[in-house]
Each structure stands twice: as structure tokens, then as C-alpha cells.
Amino acid sequence: MATNGFLEVRSMANDSAVRILSSVEFHRTSTRILESIETVIDGKRDAVEMALTVLLAEGHLLIEDVPGVGKTMLARTLAKTVDCTVNRIQFTPDLLPSDITGVSIYNQVSREFEFKPGPVFANIVIGDEINRASPKTQSALLESMEEGQVTVDGETSALAAPFTVIATQNPVEMEGTYPLPEAQRDRFMARISMGYPDAAAELAMLHTRENSSPLDDVQPVVSTMELIAMIATVREVFVSSPVEQYAVTIVQATRSDPDLRVGASPRATLHLVRAAKARAALDGREFVLPDDIDALAVSVLAHRLIPANRLSSSGGAASVAAASEAVRRIVATTAVPLGAVGPA
Structure with missing residues (x-):
């Protein structure tokens, strides 16, 4: 119709x-x-x-x-x-x-x-x-x-x-x-x-x-x-295999993190990469850098997560703060891909 x-x-x-x-x-x-x-x-x-x-x-x-x-x-x-x-x-x-x-x-x-x-x-x-x-x-x-x-x-x-x-x-x-x-x-x-x-x-x-x-x-x-x-x-906008793997590693880490009861979904992975492509284009690049993933991780992932702590899992300010802190820690401890990330 x-x-x-x-x-x-x-x-x-x-x-x-x-x-x-x-x-x-x-x-x-x-x-x-x-x-x-x-x-x-x-x-x-x-x-x-x-x-x-x-x-x-x-x-x-x-x-x-x-x-x-x-x-x-x-x-x-x-x-x-x-x-x-x-x-x-x-x-x-x-x-x-x-x-x-x-x-x-x-x-x-x-x-x-x-x-x-x-x-x-x-x-x-x-x-x-x-x-x-x-x-x-x-x-x-x-x-x-x-x-x-x-x-x-x-x-x-x-x-x-x-x-x-x-x-x-x-x-x-x-x-x-x-x-x-x-x-x-x-x-x-x-x-x-x-x-x-x-x-x-x-x-x-x-x-x-x-x-x-x-x-x-x-x-x-x-x-x-x-x-x-x-x-x-x-x-x-081009996304290299190492950068794709980097995004997947970060999202998967939210599913096994002891401070999180519910991690990010596969949809979150898609959204993270798509947003990174837009950020790269706005920055004048034709390819995504790991920095794009890092910069967007909290905004794209944190609102989907449920902290393990009951006092921080109600969806309020404490929940947002706990989830955001978990994402920052995961990003900080995930190995950044080395080598070429642009198109050959």
C-alpha cells in the first residue's frame, strides 16, 4: 500500500x-x-x-x-x-x-x-x-x-x-x-x-x-x-577486516564482562560500524579507523547494556554511568589492530 x-x-x-x-x-x-x-x-x-x-x-x-x-x-x-x-x-x-x-x-x-x-x-x-x-x-x-x-x-x-x-x-x-x-x-x-x-x-x-x-x-x-x-x-566508506574484527571484539566483550548482566546485541555491532563510517566521512576520510570505533563505543553501546549490580540496573543515571564505565574499560583493554586499515 x-x-x-x-x-x-x-x-x-x-x-x-x-x-x-x-x-x-x-x-x-x-x-x-x-x-x-x-x-x-x-x-x-x-x-x-x-x-x-x-x-x-x-x-x-x-x-x-x-x-x-x-x-x-x-x-x-x-x-x-x-x-x-x-x-x-x-x-x-x-x-x-x-x-x-x-x-x-x-x-x-x-x-x-x-x-x-x-x-x-x-x-x-x-x-x-x-x-x-x-x-x-x-x-x-x-x-x-x-x-x-x-x-x-x-x-x-x-x-x-x-x-x-x-x-x-x-x-x-x-x-x-x-x-x-x-x-x-x-x-x-x-x-x-x-x-x-x-x-x-x-x-x-x-x-x-x-x-x-x-x-x-x-x-x-x-x-x-x-x-x-x-x-x-x-x-x-571502506571498513577493513582488522577494524571489523576490532568492533566485533569490543561488542563480544560486553557479553562476558562480569560487571554486565546483558551485553550488546549483533544489531549493536552493525550500528557501531555504520556510525563509524559516517564519522569517517564527516572527518573527510574514505575509510574507518579504530579511533572511530573508540569514539563512538559509549554512545552506541552503553544504552543497550544492563549492569550486573542490581542497584545500577534500573535504567536510571546509575545504570547509564555503570554501563558507560564498562564500555570505556573494555575499549581501553582491547588490542588496537595494527597495519593498514585503508583500502589497498
Whole structure:
């Protein structure tokens, strides 16, 4: 079942004829995106680069932090820099799965059921405060995030391509939140936090946002087809066998680490390598280095892990800290591959 031409867009994204950008073109385009985002998100270069990395790696991003530090602003700004379809879903306790995926409505004129697409049918879906909805409603995103499709009443509809979910959530220690199930967390390529701004950035915010929001001035700087070309370019980034083995060794180590009760999944390995390819491309390289794996390991792996310590396994701040520390220790003790890592 095609809806709003999305199948046509998906076909173009998977077309082998999509142009691969040169390193100069890729750098020029990615710089436009980053500079546009930083007109709104000041002093958070790492978070901004990570958000773009996930988008180019065809993943989904989870932004977790306390209220008011710019989680939703980052998601909205990234979405506005690309001239594509964007929908925002405000997750609340009374939200139903059909409010996300869509629903079949009976047409009394044609005497047939017609599918009305939900807000998940967009290139970029912003899920605001995703953990304020029940796990049943959260699960409405599982199929779309993994398979790029939605099944309602036995009918399957393809989603747009590219398709990315950028979700924000508050710490589970806060009132009215539901911990994300493990299967949901595992579908997010990476998890980041914003952190508080430094004094200079916060002072500047008082002056720049007194009368209006800088988000109002953000305009698209790349088209959907330019984004598709960037994604296709990232896919072509070379990963040597030693670097692949390095990533596998790190992920497998999480499954036998005594401080972890549940390690990272094979999906995590795929996400780690894909994100590393995007990071390499953003750095102007056509091949992945072990440094790319090291730099991304905590953001890509930690949110999937469950610490062995019961006091640190509730999914809260203690859990995140324990899992992150375990990943850092594993990376620090894993032998880095020697020799050539670029294409021959």
C-alpha cells in the first residue's frame, strides 16, 4: 500500500544510480548542516555532530537529559535543516499506538476501509518525551524503526526513505516516566545527553532569545536528494577486516564482562560500524579507523547494556554511568589492530 508517494522516495533512496559525493562535496554539504544547527544549538558541537552522524548512518537517535537543556530544540533544528517531511509526536500517557501508526477508517461512500497514515509517515519523526507514553504505545515504533514499514490490520505500508526517529526522554527518576524496554532501546543507534550550557553560552542565550527563537530563522540547507546522496556516500566508506574484527571484539566483550548482566546485541555491532563510517566521512576520510570505533563505543553501546549490580540496573543515571564505565574499560583493554586499515 503506497501512501503520499513514499514508496517512490524509498525506491530512489535504494537506487544504485544515486550519486556518490566527492570528499569536497560531502564536506561542503555537511558543513552547511552543522553551521545551520549551531545557529540555534550553541556550544554543543559533540551533540550536534553525533546527531548528524546518526542521520547519515541511517540510524535513530535517543537524546536523554533533564528538561530544558535543548533536547527537543536539537531534534527540531536538525529536522529543519533538511528539506524533507517532518512530523512531531508528543508522547503522553493517553497516547495510543494508532495515534502513531495510523488507523483504518470506514468510508461510507465507497463502503471500504481506508488507511489514514499516522505521523510516523515522514522522513524525520521527532518523538518528544518518548518515555512518558506506556510501553504498549512505545512499541508502536518497533516495526518502523527496524524494518522501515508499518503494518495495520494486516496491510503493510512502506515508510519514507530516508527515515529517522529522533526521540527525547527525561531521566527515569522523574515523575510520570516509563523505562524504555530493552527491545526499544536496542533500536536506537546511539544515545546522547545535552548537558547544561556553560556560563558564556547561557548568558548569550539571554540576549539572543529574549524576543524570538533562532529556530524561526532556520531554513533547509540541503534537499532530500542531497541527503540521500550523503547517505549513499557513507555506505561506500571502506571498513577493513582488522577494524571489523576490532568492533566485533569490543561488542563480544560486553557479553562476558562480569560487571554486565546483558551485553550488546549483533544489531549493536552493525550500528557501531555504520556510525563509524559516517564519522569517517564527516572527518573527510574514505575509510574507518579504530579511533572511530573508540569514539563512538559509549554512545552506541552503553544504552543497550544492563549492569550486573542490581542497584545500577534500573535504567536510571546509575545504570547509564555503570554501563558507560564498562564500555570505556573494555575499549581501553582491547588490542588496537595494527597495519593498514585503508583500502589497498
